[in-house]
Amino acid sequence: xxxxxxxxxxxxxxxxxxxxxxxxxxxxxxxxxxxxxxxxxxxxxxxxxxxxxxxxxxxxxxxxxxxxxxxxxxxxxxxxxxxxxxxxxxxxxxxxxxxxxxxxxxxxxxxxxxxxxxxxxxxxxxxxxxxxxxxxxxxxxxxxxxxxxxxxxxxxxxxxxxxxxxxxxxxxxxxxxxxxxxxxxxxxxxxxxxxxxxxxxxxxxxxxxxxxxxxxxxxxxxxxxxxxxxxxxxxxxxxxxxxxxxxxxxxxxxxxxxxxxxxxxxxxxxxxxxxxxxxxxxxxxxxxxxxxxxxxxxxxxxxxxxxxxxxxxxxxxxxxxxxxxxxxxxxxxxxxxxxxxxxxxxxxxxxxxxxxxxxxxxxxxxxxxxxxxxxxxxxxxxxxxxxxxxxxxxxxxxxxxxxxxxxxxxxxxxxxxxxxxxxxxxxxxxxxxxxxxxxxxxxxxxxxxxxxxxxxxxxxxxxxxxxxxxxxxxxxxxxxxxxxxxxxxxxxxxxxxxxxxxxxxxxxxxxxxxxxxxxxxxxxxxxxxxxxxxxxxxxxxxxxxxxxxxxxxxxxxxxxxxxxxxxxxxxxxxxxxxxxxxxxxxxxxxxxxxxxxxxxxxxxxxxxxxxxxxxxxxxxxxxxxxxxxxxxxxxxxxxxxxxxxxxxxxxxxxxxxxxxxxxxxxxxxxxxxxxxxxx
Numbered sequence: 143x144x145x146x147x148x149x150x151x152x153x154x155x156x157x158x159x160x161x162x163x164x165x166x167x168x169x170x171x172x173x174x175x176x177x178x179x180x181x182x183x184x185x186x187x188x189x190x191x192x193x194x195x196x197x198x199x200x201x202x203x204x205x206x207x208x209x210x211x212x213x214x215x216x217x218x219x220x221x222x223x224x225x226x227x228x229x230x231x232x233x234x235x236x237x238x239x240x241x242x243x244x245x246x247x248x249x250x251x252x253x254x255x256x257x258x259x260x261x262x263x264x265x266x267x268x269x270x271x272x273x274x275x276x277x278x279x280x281x282x283x284x285x286x287x288x289x290x291x292x293x294x295x296x297x298x299x300x301x302x303x304x305x306x307x308x309x310x311x312x313x314x315x316x317x318x319x320x321x322x323x324x325x326x327x328x329x330x331x332x333x334x335x336x337x338x339x340x341x342x343x344x345x346x347x348x349x350x351x352x353x354x355x356x357x358x359x360x361x362x363x364x365x366x367x368x369x370x371x372x373x374x375x376x377x378x379x380x381x382x383x384x385x386x387x388x389x390x391x392x393x394x395x396x397x398x399x400x401x402x403x404x405x406x407x408x409x410x411x412x413x414x415x416x417x418x419x420x421x422x423x424x425x426x427x428x429x430x431x432x433x434x435x436x437x438x439x440x441x442x443x444x445x446x447x448x449x450x451x452x453x454x455x456x457x458x459x460x461x462x463x464x465x466x467x468x469x470x471x472x473x474x475x476x477x478x479x480x481x482x483x484x485x486x487x488x489x490x491x492x493x494x495x496x497x498x499x500x501x502x503x504x505x506x507x508x509x510x511x512x513x514x515x516x517x518x519x520x521x522x523x524x525x526x527x528x529x530x531x532x533x534x535x536x537x538x539x540x541x542x543x544x545x546x547x548x549x550x551x552x553x554x555x556x557x558x559x560x561x562x563x564x565x566x567x568x569x570x571x572x573x574x575x576x577x578x579x580x581x582x583x584x585x586x587x588x589x590x591x592x593x594x595x596x597x598x599x600x601x602x603x604x605x606x607x608x609x610x611x612x613x614x615x616x617x618x619x620x621x622x623x624x625x626x627x628x629x630x631x632x633x634x635x636x637x638x639x640x641x642x643x644x645x646x647x648x649x650x651x652x653x654x655x656x657x658x659x660x661x662x663x664x665x666x667x668x669x670x671x672x673x674x675x676x677x678x679x680x681x682x683x684x685x686x687x688x689x690x691x692x693x694x695x696x697x698x699x700x701x702x703x704x705x706x707x708x709x710x711x712x713x714x715x716x717x718x719x720x721x722x723x724x725x726x727x728x729x730x731x732x733x734x735x736x737x738x739x740x741x742x743x744x745x746x747x748x749x750x751x752x753x754x755x756x757x758x759x760x761x762x763x764x765x766x767x768x769x770x771x772x773x774x775x776x777x778x779x780x781x782x783x784x785x786x787x788x789x790x791x792x793x794x795x796x797x798x799x800x801x802x803x804x805x806x807x808x809x810x811x812x813x814x815x816x817x818x819x820x821x
Contacts, residue, residue: 275316282312295347299733301340302494304487307333310478314341314450317476318357318403319349323424323449325409325472328480330773331540334452335729337480338405339736345403357446360393361405362740363726364412366719367671370419372742375431390745394420398429401446408773409451410467411722417471424449424474451475454773483541485524492516492544501552511586518584519547519561526565526580530573539565540776542730550623558590563616568630568780600651602643605798609784610640617644617759620779621707622652626728626758628713628775630767631783637761638662640783641709645759648707661701661708665716671723674698676743693744702727702739705753713760714770721774727752728777 285292286308296303301311314337317324326334342359350357362373373394397404409417423429429441453467483491493516496502502512527539543564550560566577581587597604597611598618604610613629620627621644631637642660649661663674676699681692701708710716731737737752744750764782767775790798 278316279309279312282315283308286311292344292348295344296340297498299340299343300495300498300730301333301336302491302498304490306487307337310337310480311341311344313478314338315345315349318342318345318448318450321445321448323475324451325475325477326450326452326480327455327477329482329538329540330454330776331538331542332480332483333541334480335405335407338450338452342403342405357448358402359405360397360402361407361726362393363407363723364409364416365671365722366411366413367723368412368416370416373416374419376745392742394423395429395431395441397449398423398447399441399444401444403448403450406449406451407726408453408722410453417467420449421471421474485520488523488541488544489517489520491541492520492548495545495548496552499549499552501548515551515557515586516548518586520544522561522565522580522584522587525583526577529576529580530569538772538776542776545730546623546625546779550619553623555619555623556593557587558592559615559619561587561590562592563619563781564779567616568782570782571784598647598651601647604643605786605801607786607790607794609786609788610636613640613781613783614644616779616781618648618652620781621648621757621759624754624757625779626760626777628760628762628767628778628780629783630762630764630780632785633763635783636786637783638709638711641711641759641761645707645709648757661697661706663697663708663710665710665712665714665720667715667717669716669720671720672696672743674720675723675741678743678745691745693746695744699741699750702752702756703750705755707755707757707759710758710760712762714762714766718771721771724758725771725773725777728758728774 286296286303287293293303301307303311314324318341326338328334339359339361342357345357346359371392373392375389375392375395391399394404396402406412406420423443427443429443431439431441493502493513496512496516502509502516506512523539523544546564547560550564551557561581562574562577566574569577581590595615597606597614601614617627617629617640627644629637629641642662645661663669674696676693676695678691679694698708700706713721727739731752737754738749739752740749742748758778760778762770767780787795787798
C-alpha cells in the first residue's frame with residue numbers, strides 16, 4: 143500500500159470517527175445510525191479493497207476511486223448531520239427544563255416510526271413534533287395569562303400561576319391529552335398533587351366535550367400494603383348475585399378500559415409486583431385480568447387513558463423505605479421535576495394566595511402595609527430555614543407554611559402567635575428565643591408582641607405552667623385553622639394527657655359537640671391500617687340484608703365521617719405502611735368534591751366524605767420524629783411540649799404535689815363509691 147493510499151485511509155478513518163462522534167453527541171438523533179451504518183459499511187468494503195496489496199493496479203485504482211467517493215459521501219453526510227444537530231439543539235434548549243434528556247426521543251417519535259430507515263424523514267419528524275409541542279404549550283400559557291374565565295378558574299382552584307407553574311401545567315395537560323404517562327418527582331410541599339388535580343379539572347371544564355364521561359379523574363394513594371387486587375379487581379358483596387358475590391373492577395382497570403385519568407400518589411411506595419403489573423399494561427396495550435372463579439380476561443387500553451404518578455425522592459432519613467424505580471419502569475414515563483420554590487417565585491405565590499383568601503383586597507387602606515408584611519414573612523421563611531438547617535431536616539419549611547400563615551391572618555389571628563406557632567412551634571425554647579430576635583430584623587414584624595392570655599375558660603382543670611399554656615395555645619390555633627398537629631416532647635412529659643385535653647376541648651367547645659368520650663389510639667409496631675379504618679368480614683347469615691361480606695368500620699373511619707378530633711398516641715411507633723396510607727387524608731382540600739378519602743377495604747362504599755371538623759392530634763418522642771416520613775410530618779403543625787416542671791419555684795412545686803394528691807384522693811373515692819353501688 144502506497145503512502146498516498148495510507149494517507150487517504152487515515153483521513154477517511156478520521157472522518158468516520160468524527161462523523162460517529164457527531165452522531166453520539168446527542169441522544170435525540172440516534173435514528174441517524176441506520177443510515178450511517180450503511181455508509182460505514184460501504185466505506186469499510188472500499189477500505190478492505192485498498193488493504194489488499196496483492197491486487198493488481200486496476201483494483202488499486204478502483205479502490206482509490208471508491209475511497210474518493212466514500213470521503214465525499216462522508217463529508218456530505220457530516221454536513222447534513224451538523225445541520226440537523228444545530229437545529230435540534232436550538233429547539234432542545236427551550237425544552238430541556240421540561241423534557242428529560244434520556245426520554246426526549248421516546249416522546250417525540252411514535253413507536254411505529256422507530257424502524258424508519260429514512261434518517262432524514264426521522265429527523266424531520268422530531269423537529270415537527272418539537273415545534274408542534276412548543277406551539278401547543280405556548281398557546282396554553284397564553285390562555286392562562288389572558289383568558290379571564292381561566293384566570294378565575296385557577297383562583298377558585300387555589301392554584302397560583304407563576305411562569306414555572308404555568309409551564310408544568312401546560313406540559314401536563316398536553317401529555318394527558320396525548321396519552322403519555324407522566325411521573326412527577328420533587329420534595330414534599332412542591333404542589334405535585336395539586337398540579338395534577340387542577341390540570342384534570344381544567345381539561346374537564348375547558349377541553350372535554352359536554353356529556354363525555356371519559357377523562358374523569360380517579361385518585362389512588364399507593365402504599366406498601368397495596369395489593370394487585372386493590373387496583374385490578376376483587377370480590378364484593380352483592381345481594382342480587384346468585385352466590386352473593388361479584389367481581390368488581392379496581393380503579394386502574396376502570397381508568398384503563400373507560401378512558402379515565404388515574405393519579406397514583408406515592409408510586410415509589412408500591413410493592414414491586416404492583417409496579418410490574420402497571421409496566422406490563424403500558425407495554426402491551428392490553429391488560430390481562432385473572433380472578434379466582436373467572437376466566438382470564440384481556441382488556442384493550444382505551445385511547446383516552448392517561449396515567450399520572452407522583453413520588454418523593456428516595457433520600458434522607460426515609461431513604462430505603464421507598465422503591466427504587468428501575469430504568470425499565472421509568473422509561474415508560476415522561477418525568478417532570480418539581481424543584482424547590484425560590485424566594486422570588488414564593489413572593490409571587492404569597493401575593494396570589496393572599497388575594498385568593500381575600501386577605502388582600504383592592505382599595506384596602508392598609509394594602510401597602512399588608513404587602514410589605516407578606517414580603518417580610520417570605521423573607522423570614524427563607525432566612526429562618528437557612529439558619530435552622532431545616533431544609534436538610536425532615537421538618538422542612540415549604541409552601542404549606544406560607545399558605546397557613548396567610549390563611550390565619552385572613553381570619554384575623556394574632557400575627558405573633560401565628561408566626562411563633564408555625565415557624566417556632568417545632569423547636570425547643572432556645573431556638574424560639576432566637577426566632578423572637580429574628581423578628582426584629584423586619585419592619586412589619588419587629589413590633590409584634592406576645593399576648594399573656596391564660597388557658598381558655600372551659601379547658602380541663604390542670605396544673606397551669608408556662609410550657610403547657612404555650613403548647614395548648616399553639617395547638618388550638620392550628621386546629622381552629624384546619625391544621626392537624628403533632629405534639630413532640632420527651633417520654634413521660636405529659637404528651638398523651640395534653641393531646642387528650644386539647645382533643646376533648648376542640649370537640650366540645652370549639653365545635654359544640656356533646657362528646658365526653660376520648661377518641662384515642664395507642665400506636666405500636668403491630669398496628670395495621672385495618673385497625674384504624676376497618677376490614678371486610680363474613681357477615682352473620684341471620685341478618686336481614688343477606689350480605690355474605692360486610693365492612694366493619696373502626697374508630698378513625700367513624701371519626702372522619704362524624705367530624706371528631708382524634709388522638710394517635712406515639713405515632714413514631716406506627717409502621718411506615720400506616721403512615722403512608724394517611725397522607726391522602728391529610729392533603730388540603732379546595733372543594734367539597736375533593737373532600738373524600740379512599741377506603742378500598744369497603745368494597746360497597748370505597749370513598750367516604752371527610753367532615754370539615756375532622757382533625758388529628760398525634761404525639762411523638764422528640765428524638766424519634768425524624769424516623770417518620772417527611773411527606774407525613776410536613777402535613778402537620780409540629781409543636782414542642784417542654785419540660786413542665788423546669789424553672790418552677792418551691793411554691794409551685796408544692797402546689798403541683800397538692801393537686802396530684804387531691805386528684806388521686808378523688809379518684810379513689812369515686813372508685814370506692816362505684817363498687818358500693820354495684821354491691
